[in-house]
Amino acid sequence: MTHITLTPNIEHADDFYADLLAAHDGLTKPQSDAYNARLLLVLANHIGDPEVLKAALEAAKART
Numbered sequence: 001m002t003h004i005t006l007t008p009n010i011e012h013a014d015d016f017y018a019d020l021l022a023a024h025d026g027l028t029k030p031q032s033d034a035y036n037a038r039l040l041l042v043l044a045n046h047i048g049d050p051e052v053l054k055a056a057l058e059a060a061k062a063r064t
Contacts, residue, residue: 002051006059 010016024032044053 002049002055004052004055004059 024035027035047053047056
């Protein structure tokens, strides 16, 4: 399995989190869910590596 970073790795993480919350302001639950899905696909496209994406899916599943 490809190694993925699961430890904190975002500069100014609190600022990013605030931006993420702000992006959801005024959205209904279905709109918010659709936004999250689009964001996930944009980031997956940016990553591009199928093995990294598979590792991320497994890591997310293991944390539920």
